[in-house]
Amino acid sequence: MPVGAPLAPAERTEEQRELLSGVLGDDAPNLFSTVVRHPALFRAWLPFCLQLLAHSVFPGRERELLIIRTAWRCGSAYELAHHLELGAREGLSDHELAALTGEAAGTWSTRERLLVAAADELHANHVIRDVTWRELSALLTTEQLIELPMLVGHYVLLAGTLRSLGVPLDGPQAASTFPLQSL
Template identity: 75%
Template sequence: MSRIQPAEPSQRTEEQRQLLEVVLGDEAPNLFSTVVQHPALFRAWLPFCLHLLMSSAFPARERELLIIRTASLCGSAYELEHHLALGADVGLTDYELAALTGHANQSWAPRDRLLVAAVDELHADHVISDATWHGLSEQLTTEQLIELPMLAGHYVLLAGVLRSLGVPLDSEQAEPSAVRYPDAVK
């Protein structure tokens, strides 16, 4: 149930309309149409959000792997609705998507296994273990090592905002159960 309704185009101030231009204007997703109701915060947050999404130090497939795992662990149906589709578009298989969301087991390649482990550890203990860090430090750049907990942390923050404010899914169905998880490959 929505606690703060997304601002409909007819309800938006001129400032809100201008802020939403970069994220599809009148067609802005509910996340943006809700957060824009705090223009100063929106103005500060959006560049960070877009940097992580569009200028990540990670290749798109790995970025989506990290986001989807985080969103799944946080129970963020809204982010899953968007990022399962993006993940498929950038090369994550249905089986990998199902594994990231806890609906299948996956034998990950070593680098992917480390990325998933890092998100799991951040979610459980808010720290990447020494063993996982050691493995990551052999494969990632310094920029990626810094960005990884910031990327996961950003999506934890978004999950809390989305769930606390009750931001409705952008799809026709506004129930968390409406998110379609990929079927595991048999």
């Protein structure tokens, strides 16, 4: 059995079932039902993951813009599948989603353009360039400036984990294809 195989409900220990109870229990997405194979790591990681996803200091639209761009840059079909849907729910148009995945030219506000640039720079060089940082500093709060590289970095970590472990897409998405060609 590959390491990335999700742990089926019947295979879970009581501890694993308890850990997954906060993320849909028996219906937990494959990411969670795979990482729960390492209960101690799952226990430490989940609050950080949920902080960034559910309690981000960025509005949902901007959070998803950053996550989708990162997932695409990292070639993570799993994260892209989940977050294209979330991005649409947060108000990103089909054209904007296509722009984030390299299929169209983006027409972004100044703030959004800088967030896309920051995600690209973090992916390429693991640092936001000084000029981008100066411009972002004029538009973002201190909390947003701190969270930005941590949010992008978390999704880089997830992309590497998901791809390395071979975690399959969930449900009907498993048969889908997503635009993963990086720039």
